[in-house]
Amino acid sequence: MTRAGMVCSGCGKQKPFTYEELTCECGSTFLVDYDLEYVRKTLTQQSIVNRATTMWRYRELLPVQSPQSIVSLGEGWTPLTPIDVSRIPLSIRKLWMKREELNPTGSFKSRGLSVAVSLLKERGIRRAAIASNGNAGTALAAYAGCAGIDSIVFVPEDCPPLIIRECQRYGAHTFRVKGLIQHAGQWVESYKHIFDWTSVSTLREPGRVEGKKTLGFELAEQLGWRLPTVIIYPTGGGSGIIGMWKAFKELRELGFIQGPMPRFVSVQEIGCAPLVRALGKQVDSAEAASPTGMRVPHPPDIVLLLRILKETEGTAVAVSRGEIEEARRMLGNRGISASPEGAATWAGLLRLNEEGWFGQDDQVVLFNTAHALPYETLAGTSNIPLLTNLHDLINTLRK
Numbered sequence: 600m601t602r603a604g605m606v607c608s609g610c611g612k613q614k615p616f617t618y619e620e621l622t623c624e625c626g627s628t629f630l631v632d633y634d635l636e637y638v639r640k641t642l643t644q645q646s647i648v649n650r651a652t653t654m655w656r657y658r659e660l661l662p663v664q665s666p667q668s669i670v671s672l673g674e675g676w677t678p679l680t681p682i683d684v685s686r687i688p689l690s691i692r693k694l695w696m697k698r699e700e701l702n703p704t705g706s707f708k709s710r711g712l713s714v715a716v717s718l719l720k721e722r723g724i725r726r727a728a729i730a731s732n733g734n735a736g737t738a739l740a741a742y743a744g745c746a747g748i749d750s751i752v753f754v755p756e757d758c759p760p761l762i763i764r765e766c767q768r769y770g771a772h773t774f775r776v777k778g779l780i781q782h783a784g785q786w787v788e789s790y791k792h793i794f795d796w797t798s799v800s801t802l803r804e805p806g807r808v809e810g811k812k813t814l815g816f817e818l819a820e821q822l823g824w825r826l827p828t829v830i831i832y833p834t835g836g837g838s839g840i841i842g843m844w845k846a847f848k849e850l851r852e853l854g855f856i857q858g859p860m861p862r863f864v865s866v867q868e869i870g871c872a873p874l875v876r877a878l879g880k881q882v883d884s885a886e887a888a889s890p891t892g893m894r895v896p897h898p899p900d901i902v903l904l905l906r907i908l909k910e911t912e913g914t915a916v917a918v919s920r921g922e923i924e925e926a927r928r929m930l931g932n933r934g935i936s937a938s939p940e941g942a943a944t945w946a947g948l949l950r951l952n953e954e955g956w957f958g959q960d961d962q963v964v965l966f967n968t969a970h971a972l973p974y975e976t977l978a979g980t981s982n983i984p985l986l987t988n989l990h991d992l993i994n995t996l997r998k
């Protein structure tokens with residue numbers, strides 16, 4: 600068995616593998632520990648090459664034991680698209696976008712929920728609930744539906760309507776709640792025993808961090824078992840950062856990669872930037888943050904997130920709604936339909952570039968964590984020209 604147990608990310612305490620209760624008495628989070636000697640027997644750089652192009656190609660480093668429990672829709676192995684930096688005055692060497700919008704449920708949340716739901720299936724759980732800003736709810740709904748598990752999704756009242764519709768389309772009981780994601784979380788925790796559901800909210804179970812870890816494995820493999828020097832990630836609860844950091848540590852211990860960790864940069868939106876504040880940076884918060892996955896005022900393990908940012912000599916940066924909108928336009932011009940979160944990574948890149956934070960040799964990876972479409976409002980198209988004659992067309996194109 601490759602999954603050896605759990606280890607606390609803060610004090611190092613160990614305990615047997617557990618499906619719940621991940622908070623250690625020291626306040627930090629228990630993460631899954633693997634028997635890497637055992638992993639090494641079947642997982643080599645060579646053995647991976649011909650495996651299926653999904654995130655399950657790294658199955659020895661995922662905590663699901665029996666292949667029959669795996670619930671997969673083909674998630675992961677998303678393209679790492681190079682972006683031409685000569686068109687913009689950036690003082691870095693290389694830039695890529697990891698195209699997470701191409702996952703089966705339209706966001707990188709497919710990864711974590713594929714593993715989390717597989718673990719529920721392994722345990723014979725019949726009902727699961729989640730507090731989500733939207734995309735994790737969609738992913739739970741899709742994977743739980745496939746596994747015949749009842750799903751209950753709680754989202755903030757202003758969650759984008761199309762994301763809510765998508766949760767319903769996949770068959771989840773979907774509820775809007777007053778307030779933000781932490782209020783949704785209260786519904787999950789308070790009524791757990793009445794409705795007998797298992798929580799798959801951030802850091803309540805081990806599968807989601809493990810699934811997000813595959814982002815890190817893929818980056819390394821797609822770059823020829825090398826790492827970029829900087830990772831810019833739109834951060835909410837932070838399980839993606841924790842996952843990638845863990846991935847790089849495991850790959851190092853396996854001898855797959857060498858050298859320093861990338862510098863992790865968290866991007867948040869002005870109005871809800873707890874990491875930026877915690878690093879002692881001024882954030883002008885007159886503007887309320889928009890309803891995106893980055894809007895998490897109280898990340899469940901902010902201590903671990905700050906440690907990762909500091910240890911890797913990274914940073915956190917808050918960008919405005921206007922900068923995000925401009926970034927969406929710029930990415931659109933490069934063929935990428937970006938969610939606000941994905942665009943925020945581009946906005947963060949431009950901001951840090953302006954501040955002279957990068958070195959000339961930096962190789963930077965951004966993440967388009969979700970597709971743009973579900974964030975669109977249903978406002979209609981009356982402002983788009985309705986052509987009735989050739990003159991209008993000529994006049995428009997001449998402008």
Ligand SMILES: Cc1ncc(COP(=O)(O)O)c(C=O)c1O
Pocket residue numbers: 706708732733734735801833834835836837838839840891892893938940941968969
């Ligand atoms: C599209 C998108 N990007 C980023 C995030 C934040 O991810 P994490 O919870 O790993 O910080 C979320 C979370 O809801 C999201 O939906």
